[in-house]
Amino acid sequence: MSSSAIRDLAYIAVFAALIIVFAFVAIPVGAAGVPIVLQNAIIILTGLILGGKRGVAAALLFLLVGLIGLPVMAGGRQLLPALAGPTVGYIVGYVISPAVAGFLAYRPAASRSGRLVNLALGGAFGLITQYVCGAIGLMIVTSMSLNAAAAAQLPFILLDTVKICIMVAIASGVHAAFPALTRR
């Protein structure tokens, strides 16, 4: 293995572990300390930070660890029951969305605001990808109609949009701190 491949492997493993940790950690937000589940947003963040190829590798690695038997799904759930259940489409979306987010985020940008636009587009389309995959999964597994499956996504849009905005802000700060990330 080349040096850069080994470094990439370290990035991929660290972010896969981070995705898994957010299956257990719900971050208290606000004075009331309402816990917010962040795992789907962290997967998109992984794509924004590591780029498409490494982001997908991190997502696949996290699913591989789940396949082995560790509880990696949000709430400390197992992967196999989730794959057999109605939310299987979202899990497929977990693999595709970092590719979409990473591809858009890593496009060349001439300015700071251009980079921010790329990150925002990456976050938005990453989230849309998860919804599309989730809806398709619902249609296949539960025989829902297209309209019904699309409607099932509506309750999550507002909160997820807020999460993605925060992920874009985080990714923007991180890329400012580590410019070399995008050059690997």
Next chain:
Amino acid sequence: MLQVPLGAYVPGDTVIHRTRPGVKFLVLISFVIITAVFIETVPWALAAFVMPLLGYLVARIPVKVAWTQLTPPFPILAMLFAFQVWQLGWMQATVIIVVIYAAIAAATLLTLTTRVSEMMDAVTAGLEPLRRFGVPVDAIALAISLTIRLIPLQLATVREVLDARKARGAEFSVRAFGTPVVIRSIRRAESIGDALIARGVGD
């Protein structure tokens, strides 16, 4: 703050425990596909559900464990059921939900009766044929081991940042939590990469 539970294995020496993970996995996939494609009536759906339940009996899974593992899907399945009753009628809704739940129960049984180490061996053995297509099997095995080892480290990082955020009174900011976690993660990855290279991994 939760501790990371590393797996849900229930120790035992029943015939299901002793079956090789690859075999169990193939049986699970066959069960899920056959039930999804062929079952269209309530009696057959209930029969499909009874099969994994019998598996739980054979494997001697304690009722408490089975309950803990099998109740989380209830809320989402209840919502789907209500919706499908409205859309498709009672009979079809019942068939769909019972078949899905049978699949979930069967998948959970596999997880409960297979050690993580056995599953790791099965997964790497399963990846072995892909080596000839250029898939870096050794790197994947290393990455899996690294990830498992990194989970408690990443959890500790998250905890430290949460505590630091609380100490600073920055309760409302997810960004004040997220940015340091990610920056620390990247630094950890860089250190690990350098250490692996210095130790001659991949030479």
